Structure formats: C-alpha cells, structure tokens
Amino acid sequence: MDLIEAIVNRKTTNTAFAFKKVSKEHIRLLIKMASHAPSHFNSQPWKFIVIEDSKIISAIGKIAGDSMVKLMDDGRFWKQYRKYFRFSEEEIEKTKDGIHIDHLPAFLKPFAKTIFSEAGGKVISKFKVSRILGNDEEKLVAESPLLFVILLTKEEYKKDELSGFYSVISMGAVIQTLWLVTTSIGMGMQFISTPGEIPQKWNEISLMLDVPDNYEMMAIFRMGYTVPDIKRPSIDWKSSQRKDVSELSYSNRFGKNPDFVT
Ligand SMILES: Cc1cc2nc3c(=O)[nH]c(=O)nc-3n(C[C@H](O)[C@H](O)[C@H](O)COP(=O)(O)O)c2cc1C
Secondary structure: OOHHHHHHHOOOOOOOOOOOOOOHHHHHHHHHHHHOOOOHHHOOOEEEEEEOOHHHHHHHHHHHHHHHHHHHHOOHHHHHHHHHEEOOHHHHHHHOOOEEEEEOOHHHHHHHHHHOOHHHHHHHHHOOHHHHHHHHHHHHHHOOOEEEEEEEEOOOOOOOOHHHHHHHHHHHHHHHHHHHHHHHOOEEEEEOOHHHHOHHHHHHHHHHOOOOOOEEEEEEEEEEEOOOOOOOOOOEEEOOOOOOHHHHOOOOOOOOOOOOOO
C-alpha cells in the first residue's frame, strides 16, 4: 500500500478482529518499523510488550470493561468527554471534529442526547448503559489476538522535564508508525485507554506484566487482522471527518489566509 493511501485509510478499529493469530513475521515487522521512529538524540526510550497469552488478554479485558463501567457510573466520563460527542451528520458537518455516536440499540435512540449529557445519569442507570459499554469493551479486548504495550524508561520520561516532553512526542511517532504499518498489512488497532484513567487499574495491569520500577507503562493497544463489514458493538461511533486545509493552516503568520489553498 502506498504511504498516502495508508495515511488516509488508517482509522481506529472499533470492531472485533478476525479469530486469527497475528503471524510472527507481522509482529517482528511491527516492532522493526516502530524502531525506526525518531526520538530525541536517538534515545529510543521505549520497550514494547507483545501480549499473546489469552489468559493475560482476558484479564486485561476484564480490567478495561470494569474501568469503563466505573468511569461512567461516577460521571467522570460524561463530564470530561461530553464536548467531543456529536449526534448527527449536521453537527459533524459544522464542527468537523469529535466523534459521531451513530450506532445505538433501538431502545436507546430516542434518548441519545440525554444519555450523552451530564444530566443523563438517570437514563444511564435505567438502561444500564455503562454495563452495555463495559461488556462491549471487555469482549473487544478479551477476544483480541494481540495486545501491544508501550513502556517508556523513566531515565527519559521525567514528567516535568523536557526529556519527558520529548519522550512523549517520540512515542507519538511510534504509535503512528504502528498504525500505518497495521493498516498496510490488513491489520487494525485501537487504544485501550479506560484503565489508564484509573491509577489503581493501570497499576494492576503493570504488575501483571512485571513492568519494572524504572519503566512507565504508557499505552496499550488491541491489534489484529480486520474483517470487512463486521458487526459493530452495541454503542458505536465514527470519526472520519477532518477539518479542511484552509481551516487548519496559515501562511507565514497566525491568522493570515494560506496561499496554498485553492
Ligand atoms: C491519545 C489517544 C487516546 C485515545 N483513546 C481511545 C480509546 O480509549 N478508545 C478508542 O476507541 N479510541 C481512542 N482513541 C482514538 C481516537 O478516538 C481516534 O483516533 C479519533 O477519533 C480519530 O479517529 P480515527 O483514528 O478512526 O481516525 C485515542 C486516540 C488517541 C490519540
């Protein structure tokens, strides 16, 4: 696949993957390509853990599902993320950002806006929305053939220092590299970030993976081969819209209309 094509086709895989192990060649390729990412002074501040053990994957699935339920039930999720939710093509067209919650069980559709609002607590508990989302999350993770974990060495990842900032930028390059390579070989990936929002859950995973004290676990992804037209989770979103070049850029000075836009 051509690079431009891979960039345009890359997207988050919200759906289940094929029930097929990821080949050793593909795992090696992913790590090899990730190793080519830039880093400050070529420090390569990372280690990767590739999880294929189904017991560990299921245990992380359970933690991810429980984290999702907890974040929803205590209202944090809605409060923090409500501003990113869109409910119609018109809204998407207007803002060109956020995620479009376009897939809901029929019984929830009339309540869409209420559920995804701060005031939605009652509807959420009545229809057990957090459980639906938690179960979906657990199943998606637990049934993934592979989880990919990125660690940063604390020698470089020092939160209030420049090297910490540079390490995070470098890790971003690794993540995009992984995303493009998976896209080009018929695989997909999805962030598993809910446990990262609850320190105790994140710690549980870190301990399970024997992450040593001098490394920080930074990100976990589920990965696998994609299946076209596969059934979507009960509550799902899409987010392929992007702002236009003319909205994103300026020429020479902030605010000056770009001269490369036709
Ligand atoms: C730092 C970061 C955290 C993210 N966390 C999640 C997540 O927890 N679950 C998820 O499904 N997607 C997650 N995403 C994916 C974004 O929602 C997604 O990239 C965005 O909506 C654009 O969609 P696309 O990747 O399909 O182009 C995350 C992305 C980033 C960069």
